[in-house]
Amino acid sequence: MPTDAQAIFSKLPHCDHAEYRSTINEAKNGYLQGTCTDLLSCLMHWATASEQPCIFILSSAVGTGKSTVVFELAKWLDRNGCLGASFFFVHGDADLSCTTYVIPTITYQLAQSQTYLHSCIIEHASFHLSRGDLQNMEAQVQDLITQPLSDITEDCDPVVVIINALDECADQALEHVPRLLYLLLRGIRGLHIPIHVLLTTCPELHIEHAFKTVEFQSIMKPYHLEEVP
Numbered sequence: 229m230p231t232d233a234q235a236i237f238s239k240l241p242h243c244d245h246a247e248y249r250s251t252i253n254e255a256k257n258g259y260l261q262g263t264c265t266d267l268l269s270c271l272m273h274w275a276t277a278s279e280q281p282c283i284f285i286l287s288s289a290v291g292t293g294k295s296t297v298v299f300e301l302a303k304w305l306d307r308n309g310c311l312g313a314s315f316f317f318v319h320g321d322a323d324l325s326c327t328t329y330v331i332p333t334i335t336y337q338l339a340q341s342q343t344y345l346h347s348c349i350i351e352h353a354s355f356h357l358s359r360g361d362l363q364n365m366e367a368q369v370q371d372l373i374t375q376p377l378s379d380i381t382e383d384c385d386p387v388v389v390i391i392n393a394l395d396e397c398a399d400q401a402l403e404h405v406p407r408l409l410y411l412l413l414r415g416i417r418g419l420h421i422p423i424h425v426l427l428t429t430c431p432e433l434h435i436e437h438a439f440k441t442v443e444f445q446s447i448m449k450p451y452h453l454e455e456v457p
Contacts, residue, residue: 233346236354241361242336243329245321248302248314248390252321259300264293271301271426274449275310275388278422283413283448285439286428294428298392301426305388312387312423313337319396326399327408331368334389335376342387348379365408369415377419386422394429406438413444 245252274280288294295316305311313334318324339349349372356363356371363371397405409427416423429435439448 233350236350236357237336237339239357239361240332240336240353241329242333243315243323246315246324246329246333247337248299248306248316248392250316252318252324253295253299253316256295256299256316259296264297267297268301271297272304275301275305275424275426276308276386278386280386280424281447281449282416282422282424283444284424284426285448285450286426287431287436287450290430295392298390298426298428302390309341310386310388312341312389314390314392317391317393317396319393319398325397327365327397327404328362328399330391330408331365331372331412335372338387338389344384345376345380348376352376365404365411369411373412374415374419377416377421377423380419380421382420384421386424388424388426390426390428392426392428394427394435395432401432402434405435409435409438409444410441413447417447 244250248256271284271286274284286294286298302311302314314337315330315333316324323329335349335353339346339353352371352375356367359367394405394409395401412425416425438444439450
């Protein structure tokens with residue numbers, strides 16, 4: 229990586245321990261072969277098929293194994309070059325229980341995992357950082373997601389972004405989580421590059437309410453584990 233690119237990325241306020249491979253998520257790496265095969269197949273098809281809705285919502289109560297399934301999916305996507313970024317919320321971790329670093333971290337990982345996005349992300353990240361390191365979520369989404377990805381006009385395979393355990397966001401969650409979802413949804417709609425976003429959560433009222441808005445209904449695929457035999 230060129231020195232100037234390294235300098236820009238070093239200033240981007242991201243969390244290295246947010247991705248699925250971090251040691252903080254080691255306990256989630258316990259998938260038993262042969263279990264939840266229908267769900268995994270469904271997720272793999274959604275992740276790789278361009279005609280699928282761009283949002284997949286996996287919802288279930290605590291302890292039903294959704295994070296373990298998502299961890300296994302992340303490994304599979306990573307091996308196949310389809311994983312753009314992953315952010316695993318962790319309750320009790322200062323950086324991973326707030327929305328502050330979600331967008332910059334996703335941007336940082338996208339630039340590393342998808343080489344064809346690297347140059348356009350660098351350009352827009354440089355402009356973004358010229359206005360300050362930590363900016364509001366609307367500026368983050370616009371500068372670090374929408375604008376750089378809008379530069380991509382050639383056809384490409386779907387790129388998957390995983391945001392796991394939305395319910396473990398504790399910092400002003402009633403306000404910040406719906407705001408994050410709305411801005412991210414608005415930011416990826418209309419992009420030529422197919423960005424698929426997997427969201428997992430326990431059925432918290434403020435999150436469920438956000439999913440029921442008109443904007444979400446037309447582009448989301450809900451999946452409730454409790455409804456599966």
